[in-house]
Amino acid sequence: MNQGVPLEFYIIVATIMFFTGIYGFLTRRNLITILMSSELILNSVNINFLAFNRYLFPAKLDGHFFSLFVIAVAASEAAVAIAIIISIYRRFSNINVENVNELKY
Amino acid sequence: MEGNQIMFAVFAIVIIVFSVLTVTSRKILRAAVSLLFVLIATAGLYFLLNYQFLAAVQLTLYAGGIVVLIIFSILLTSQISHKFEPIEWKKALFTALAVIGGAIVVITTILKHTFAADTAAALEVNMNVIGKSLLGTGTDGYVLPFEVISVLLVAAMIGAIVIAKKGSPVRDEEKNK
Numbered sequence: 001m002n003q004g005v006p007l008e009f010y011i012i013v014a015t016i017m018f019f020t021g022i023y024g025f026l027t028r029r030n031l032i033t034i035l036m037s038s039e040l041i042l043n044s045v046n047i048n049f050l051a052f053n054r055y056l057f058p059a060k061l062d063g064h065f066f067s068l069f070v071i072a073v074a075a076s077e078a079a080v081a082i083a084i085i086i087s088i089y090r091r092f093s094n095i096n097v098e099n100v101n102e103l104k105y
Numbered sequence: 106m107e108g109n110q111i112m113f114a115v116f117a118i119v120i121i122v123f124s125v126l127t128v129t130s131r132k133i134l135r136a137a138v139s140l141l142f143v144l145i146a147t148a149g150l151y152f153l154l155n156y157q158f159l160a161a162v163q164l165t166l167y168a169g170g171i172v173v174l175i176i177f178s179i180l181l182t183s184q185i186s187h188k189f190e191p192i193e194w195k196k197a198l199f200t201a202l203a204v205i206g207g208a209i210v211v212i213t214t215i216l217k218h219t220f221a222a223d224t225a226a227a228l229e230v231n232m233n234v235i236g237k238s239l240l241g242t243g244t245d246g247y248v249l250p251f252e253v254i255s256v257l258l259v260a261a262m263i264g265a266i267v268i269a270k271k272g273s274p275v276r277d278e279e280k281n282k
Contacts, residue, residue: 023128026203027128027192027196027200032137032175032179036175037128047147057225058225058226058227059226061238064230069254071159072258076262078175082178083265086178089182
């Protein structure tokens, strides 16, 4: 391989990043920090896609395009999430998850 | 050690340290800046893997777009000097145990598995190839997900505007009366 770094190292870094994101997702109570943890999770999956694509299927581009689409989905998810967070802030004047415990209908 | 091994080590350490800081920092703006460093180091990993286009997309869209969006919403919704209360130790301990257990299971599985590397010649990823695949309808074409993702982006943007544009809280209270 032209890299000199084994595939496993990339996946281990992505694994640590993924589980750090899960930790933040479970322990944080502020909505924006929960959103940041989910960005960490999505990003670690992207690293996996690209490392597998480069090392195991170098003649194809499936992982490359899949992570491109994941980035687009993450961008639209962040936009909608921040709109929801701002409208929650208008209603409750803070953005802790405990306040948001009922739906409108 | 070769150059790219050193660079990989640097990026890996930056990613791990700053992702831990992102989820543990008690000041929200510091957490956002740590997230920015994680995303930039991830773009560095993409450069190491020779995916220049995706690294550029990562830098502009994630590090440039999403982090700025997050920092804007932090400035709109919280005081900068505000510090989060520390997490209850029980919650932190049990979550950490679950997370570390999961990480150990996954890492041992990865290290046990032998990956069968493909010996096919590496495809050079330049803009020509990317554009042709993104709009191609053949075996390596991605025109359907491309169109679906454009519709999703438009829908998300319109939805974001509609959600964030609701009336002021005073008017909502009047309506409830």
